[in-house]
Structures are given as structure tokens and as C-alpha cells.
Amino acid sequence: FFSLLILLVELLLVDQVVLPGTTDTNKKGILNTGKPINRLSRYYEYVGPAWYQKDVTIPQDWDGKHVELFLERVLWISSVYVDGALVGGIKSFSTPHSYNLSSVLSPGRHRITLCVDNRVGLEFDRWSHAFSEYTQTCWNGVVGKIELRATNRVDFKSIQIYPDIDQQKVKVVYRINNPDAQEIKGSIRFSAKTLNSERPHATKEFSIAVKGSGEEILAEGEILMGTDMQLWDEFSPILYALNSSLSIDSENNTFVSKAETFGMRKMASEGAQFTLNNRRIFLRGTLECGIFPLTGYPHMDVEGWLRICTIVKDYGLNHIRFHSWCPPEEAFIAADQVGIILQPELPFWSEATLPEDPLSIFLMDEMTRILDAYGNHPSFGLFCMGNELRGNFDIMAGLVKFGKIHDPRHLYSGSTARKHLAEDEFYVSHVTTAGGITTYGARGPQTDYDLRDAYAILKVPGVAHEVGQRAVYPNFEEMKKYTGVLYPRNFELFRDSLKKHGMLDQAQDFFKASGSMTAMLYKESIEALLRTPNSGGFQLLDLHDFPGQGTALVGILDPFWDSKGLISPEEFRRFCGPSVPILRLSKRTYFNDELFTASAEIHHYGQEPLDKAN
Secondary structure (H helix, E strand, C coil): CHHHHHHHHHHHCCCCCCCCEECCCCCCCEECCCCCCCCCEECEECCCEEEEEEEEEECHHHCCCEEEEEEEEECCEEEEEECCEEEEEEECCCCCEEEECCCCCCCEEEEEEEEEECCCECCECCCECCECCCCCCCCCEEEEEEEEEEECCCEEEEEEEEEECCCCEEEEEEEEECCCCCCEEEEEEEEEEECCCCCCCECCCEEEEEEECCCEEEEEEEEECCCCCCEECCCCECCEEEEEEEEECCCCCCEEEEEEEECECCEEEECCEEEECCEEECEEEEEECCCCCCCCCCCCCHHHHHHHHHHHHHCCCCEEEECCCCCCHHHHHHHHHHCCEEECECCCCCEECCCCCHHHHHHHHHHHHHHHHHCCCCCECEEECCECCEECHHHHHHHHHHHHHHCCCCEEECCECCCCCCCCCCEEECCECCCCCECCCCCCCCCCCCCHHHHCCCCCCEEEEEEECCCCCCCHHHHHHCCCCEECHHHHHHHHHHHHCCCHHHHHHHHHHHHHHHHHHHHHHHHHHHCCCCCCEEEEECCECECCCCCECCCCECCCCCECCCCCHHHHHCCCCCEEEEEECCCCCCCCCCCCCCEEEEEECCCCCCCCCC
């Protein structure tokens, strides 16, 4: 059947596309002429299996090697065929699709056929921001790295690094590929050194023995970091390189080396507050909902994510939540360097039913893949099972329990909003008081209130969910920036309606007035949370615009992370940063015969304690 299928595919494959890329970037699919009012519009839409094929020549020196096809990001089901024969299939939104082709790619010419299917399946019955026309779109293709890799048959399969700042040491867990299950004997030598510190620090070299005969061999080692150990945090994101070399005594005397980046940090909690490296911290965060208007898919380069993380830091924030999706590794690399704490999530915004359902099984598998792929990054601080979930919460509780055991380097939560589980290590939600008052929002002309009563019900750190959601009028000048695969036809509808009513000349006035109000309301909401001593932090919706789900232009930045000119980073940091002066006022307006009274506080989560505050 598969041979006949491939033959049919080969007869039909007469077109050409460029990979890495998508059907959108290659202008393939159904031409879209619709004008949805609630999101950006794709020029080309395609849903279903798409077939990609390429002839390759395998060099002679790859004979006997481990050969892997590496596809960095696929949406979301892939199948690979070599010379017409099916090799296998993978389903994942969040991590690379990697195929072992060692047994089918001998030296010489071969034809590799790839099928990518972006349809919804039993494992994924709704949508999330990993898979939604409202944000990064339901693209089809392969983006990021596409590589055929040849390595030694005996080689590192994975290296997991577990820092222990209290004991000033690091545990390293090595998994070694041994596909022929031969008896091997050798050693691993490893050491660590700083990558970006003004005070270089290197450990001595350690060695452990390696012995076994299985297809995968496990080895554990320990690095003593010593008193010169340097910690990773938002103020000083010091990174280390773990350099490992594997030497196997055999006929060929195998020798391989690998470097992994990590940071010495400990993410934990103390009652209602987060701690990082045994010091209390306050999360000042924003969302990233998969908003990439030029490509329709996330940045697959470190430079793109460095720009985002640097802008986030420039506005006084130290945290990004990825709403119901997990970014590629480049986002973690950038956040490691800038000092941003990330909260990736499973691609889940739906309802769980039974543990044995395909969806539940997929979520467990996807969680394992995410933890194994990105767990070494110090920026990976929090992990949640999805957004505003419902259904059988025993499934989410089981995922949280699994995560705590599988990878204790992160804090876990069952659902962002809607349900607080006993297993949660933190909770993100619209927490309310007994009287039904929400945790944030304007309270009139006063600042002498806080939200401690609302957070008093929590025994774990509570983070305010999607703070803001204040709409800014569209800036029609922004439309010219859409030069990629998406176009703001929703903006055209708003502009035409304004013109029809004879008010188009007031568009900029509406934009500036609503934007000014939005900036003030963000200040109001953020300061209320800074005044709350038992708050764990907040997550804005959003620092930048969210052009989907009703066209939610809620940001002070546009979807391209460019300023709208509403408030400068310096002004924003005056009320959003590690150290902010707070003034509690019972009212904002006084007459000249009244006595002005206020109480002053300092919200301080800086690098060092305040000694003398003036």
C-alpha cells in the first residue's frame, strides 16, 4: 500500500517549494479572499497532508554511522519514507521531529519523502496557540533547521544537568546510544566553565566509568562547583558550559565530545512567594501567544528572540508566559542570556476526559518531550499543563505529579486559570475575594488599597492572570508593516466603517486617546499588585498587541514588538521594575484648604537589599 501511495505521490509532485518554509511562505494552498473581523488574514490557506520530496547523496564516509534526519519544528504530524518505504511517524507541536535513518541510508543516492499533516486529530480535539488561525496560524511545512546528521554509532543521546546551589555541585545524567547493544567499556571526562562572566570560573575535570551492553547506557557524574560558583538570575544571568568527552575502548577507539549550556539556579517557593536562589522574587511578566505577523510561525533564530527578550527587559519585566504553546529552543537560549524566566505550556486549551484517551496520552508524551528537550535551560522556570482547562482534572494532577518526579528543576501548575489543584506549586488565575472583587482593576481615584485578602486563600505563589485587556483603537498607519504572509483585513473593516460614518479624520485622535488611557490603566493595575505583599507577580495581556480572538489590540507595543509611541520604556519602568516607590492616597484631588496625607512604601526585589532608602 505504501509503495503504491509513494508512486502516486511521485507522479503528482511536479511543483517546487523552499524549505525551511511553509505552504504560506511558498504561496501554496487555497487563495484566501475572506475578511474576518476577529483576526489577521492569510493570503494562502492549506489544511491536510502536504508532500515534500528530495533526492540526496550519502557520502561513503557515512557508512556505518548513525544517520539522523532532524526537522526542528513541524506542525504537527510528520511521516518519513526512504526510497518508497515508510520509516515512521511523529506527532509533536513543541519539539523537533528526529528520525533514525541509519538502516536505510547507505552510501549512494536515495529519495527522501516527507508528509506533513496539519489536520486536527483524536489527540488534539480543539486548538491552542500552537495551532490557531488567531495567532501563529495552522501552517504546514518545516521551519528552523532541516539537517541530515551523521555521528558515531556510540555517542551521547542526551545530557541532563541538575544544579544544586545549596551543596555547590551539579549532577549530570548521561544517556549513551549503543544501537548495536555491544559490550562497551570506557569513560566520560567532564568539566564546567563560565561563558559570559566578567570573573571567569572553571572547575577541575572529573571522570566516570562507562560500561554496559544495552541499546542505551546510563551514567551519572558529579561536578563540585566550589565557593567560586556563580548564580543565574535576572540581574546576572551567568551561564556555564558543560564540556563532556566520551572515550570507548574498542577496535575503533571511539571518541566524541559535546558541550551543553546550563545555569546555577534554584527555582522554588516560600509560602506565597517565589524564590530564586533562596531569595524572594516577584514575577513581572507578559504573554506570548504565538504572534508572528510576517511569517505566521515563531522565530527560529536566536537573534529574533533576543530582540523580544531585550524589549521585555527594557520595559521592566522579567518573565514571559507562553499561552498554551511551547517556543523553540532559540527562545530559551535568548532568555538564558538576557535573564528572563519562562513559563512554557502544553499545547492544550480544551477539555480532558479519560486517562486512556488519545489526547491524554499525547499530553503526557508531549510533556516528556518538552522537559527532555529544554530542561537544561535556566530560563525554564515554570511549566503549566495548558490554558483555562476544564474536564477531568485528575489528568492534569497526574501530569503535575509526573513533572515533579521526572524533572524537579521547574515549578508546575495544572492549569493557567479556572482550577487550583492541590498538586500545584504555583497558581495563575483571576483570584477573587469572598466578596467577588477581582484581584486587579481600577478602583476609582485612590491608591490606598491592595489585594492581600484575595491572595490570602493561596498556600502557593499566586500570579495575576492576563492583567490588562484594555483595548487601544487601531493605528491604521500600522497596516503598511504587514509585508509577509498575513494581512490586517480586519483593520480595513474598521477603517471603512469609520470612513462611512464620516470620522476617518479622527482615527489618530481615537488611537492616541485610547492608548493614553490604556497606559494609565496598566499603571493602575500593576501598582495595585506591587502594593500587595503576598502576590507572587503578574502576567500582562499583553505588552504587545494580540491581533486575534476579536482583534485584541491591548498592547502598548504593536504585534511587531515596536512601540506605539504611547509610553517610553523609561516611563513604564517607573511603575514596573524591581524597585518602585509606592504612594498610598485615599484620593487624588485636593483643595487648597485640605491637608495632603499619604503613606510611602518601596516595592523592592532588587539584586541587593536596600540599606538606606532616601
